[in-house]
Amino acid sequence: MKFMLMMHAPRGTGEYQFPGWKPEEFQAHIQFMKDLNKDLRSSGELVGAEGLSPPGQARIVRSKGDGAPEVTDGPFAEFKEFLVGYWLVDVENADRAYAIAGKASTAPGPGGKPMGLAIEVRQVMSGPPDLFLDARG
Amino acid sequence: MKKDGEPLLRDLAPRVLAAVVRRYGDFDTAEDAVQEALTAAFYTWPRTGVPENPRAWLIRVAARKLTDAVRSESARRRREMKAVREASPEEAVAPPPDEAPLDEVEEDDALALLFMCCHPALTRPSAIALTLRAVGGLTTAEIAGAFLVPEPTMAQRISRAKQAIKSSGIGFAMPPPEERSARLGPVLHVLYLIFNEGYAASAGVEHQRVDLAAQAIRLARAIHALVPDDGEVRGLLALMVLTDARRAARTGRNGEIIPLDEQDRSLWDREAIAEGVELVTAAMNRGAAGWYLLQAAIAAVHDEASRVEETDWRQIVALYGVLVQMSDNPMVALNRAVAVAMVDGPERGLVLVDAIERDPRVRGHYRVDAVRAHLLERADHTMAAVSYYEAAAQKTANLPERDYLLLKAARLRSVVS
Numbered sequence A: 001m002k003f004m005l006m007m008h009a010p011r012g013t014g015e016y017q018f019p020g021w022k023p024e025e026f027q028a029h030i031q032f033m034k035d036l037n038k039d040l041r042s043s044g045e046l047v048g049a050e051g052l053s054p055p056g057q058a059r060i061v062r063s064k065g066d067g068a069p070e071v072t073d074g075p076f077a078e079f080k081e082f083l084v085g086y087w088l089v090d091v092e093n094a095d096r097a098y099a100i101a102g103k104a105s106t107a108p109g110p111g112g113k114p115m116g117l118a119i120e121v122r123q124v125m126s127g128p129p130d131l132f133l134d135a136r137g
Numbered sequence B: 001m002k003k004d005g006e007p008l009l010r011d012l013a014p015r016v017l018a019a020v021v022r023r024y025g026d027f028d029t030a031e032d033a034v035q036e037a038l039t040a041a042f043y044t045w046p047r048t049g050v051p052e053n054p055r056a057w058l059i060r061v062a063a064r065k066l067t068d069a070v071r072s073e074s075a076r077r078r079r080e081m082k083a084v085r086e087a088s089p090e091e092a093v094a095p096p097p098d099e100a101p102l103d104e105v106e107e108d109d110a111l112a113l114l115f116m117c118c119h120p121a122l123t124r125p126s127a128i129a130l131t132l133r134a135v136g137g138l139t140t141a142e143i144a145g146a147f148l149v150p151e152p153t154m155a156q157r158i159s160r161a162k163q164a165i166k167s168s169g170i171g172f173a174m175p176p177p178e179e180r181s182a183r184l185g186p187v188l189h190v191l192y193l194i195f196n197e198g199y200a201a202s203a204g205v206e207h208q209r210v211d212l213a214a215q216a217i218r219l220a221r222a223i224h225a226l227v228p229d230d231g232e233v234r235g236l237l238a239l240m241v242l243t244d245a246r247r248a249a250r251t252g253r254n255g256e257i258i259p260l261d262e263q264d265r266s267l268w269d270r271e272a273i274a275e276g277v278e279l280v281t282a283a284m285n286r287g288a289a290g291w292y293l294l295q296a297a298i299a300a301v302h303d304e305a306s307r308v309e310e311t312d313w314r315q316i317v318a319l320y321g322v323l324v325q326m327s328d329n330p331m332v333a334l335n336r337a338v339a340v341a342m343v344d345g346p347e348r349g350l351v352l353v354d355a356i357e358r359d360p361r362v363r364g365h366y367r368v369d370a371v372r373a374h375l376l377e378r379a380d381h382t383m384a385a386v387s388y389y390e391a392a393a394q395k396t397a398n399l400p401e402r403d404y405l406l407l408k409a410a411r412l413r414s415v416v417s
Helices: A023-042 A094-104 B005-024 B027-048 B054-080 B089-093 B107-117 B124-135 B140-147 B151-167 B177-201 B212-226 B231-244 B270-285 B291-304 B313-327 B330-344 B346-357 B366-378 B382-393 B399-416
Strands: A002-010 A046-051 A059-062 A070-073 A081-090 A119-123
Touching (some): A023 A094, A023 B151, A094 A119, B005 B027, B005 B107, B027 B054, B027 B124, B027 B151, B107 B124, B107 B177, B107 B212, B124 B140, B140 B151, B140 B177, B177 B231, B313 B330, B346 B366, B366 B382
Antiparallel strands (some): A002 A119, A059 A070
């Protein structure tokens, strides 16, 4: 079953907070993410993973009925948190997805301490129904 | 290669692999070598024609690839350990490339291969992937495509599975006859999961994907040929055949679910139904009554009714009753409630659902809400049905299922208002 693991960070200024970090802290963080992805790849569970550009660069696109859609700039004060990046994993069960998310949340920040960022875990709606136990046929 | 050459290769794959593993012992290397041999056949045979003895050809080529692999591995090790002078033991074991064809493969070898690939020590996704490749003869790309994951991910999953087999000491050995029936359990479960996955995917329009349901049926047929007397193998094969017989009728143009009572039964595959019914009858006559066989028997009762009104619900209630006793599975009890409602009315079914819902194993499961909605609808409690259909739609992780439930709710709402 597939799950999307979404890492959220506080919106703050709308920019990533890395600039204040020491080089070794930044490197430890990057290394952690690389190792995590490598582990997921070698366990045959990684479907995809991407980091996203900061919300300051985001644009909101909205159809205004007819004609060209409206494109507006951020930042977006109404959002408390923003999506930093995501993993798409194909795992045996939900518990395994939670374990991966738990690991991702320990990504080190300043002082090498786990950042404890919130990871939202959502099942992808591609799960097969259990056919034979479905009386409908 | 022409499309019709592929089934031949796929059918040969496990027997070739079993022969090579038996001869050389190392499953991991043997499996890679057999994949290479299959690829070679795929490109060579269309030009040269299929050899007179295709299995011997594949075994010979695989053996040669294996020898090459062992040689280059030894060479690598020699480079790494410069001090080692004497030939490695692997090299001593490897036979000359063009040795006479290996012995006929015993049927037991093909079974031993299945037991190994479906070993309970592997995770289910690993066992599924390995079985499709090693026993099913599918390529890694095909398996990756079927499960919609990147090919390197699937390659890693297969490689992990092989490592797990190696490290946990699962051998390529045939369990004693008295254990075989029990050891078949995990094998059948893996095939069941493959079929289930394939059946869900068949609702889509992605024709380029390997048909996993058809692959599962093919593998079940192969096992049935190996152990023709096993009632559960027969039962699982029958269940798959009888379910697959309804394939053309069970989804609409946009992949939407069409429930059994609304299906156009003229689209059902009569030939497949006849085969499935015969399998069920034969197994029942031998006194078998296992988990898969009973489900197959229920599928047979449905399939034998040419109009929904002709369905023998009493028979279905009785069969679910046996399944409930056998399994203590609340999902089975839920299905029984649906069948009871067809015989004794929806109110009786709702009473049963109330009791089933107290079981913590199904509390909050969308199927409970969906069944309740269905029974409320039949009891003409339309608005209550709408809210349970909508509640169920919020809980399912399957898109066609969600769409079906939402559509049900929307239709009922529009009737009321």
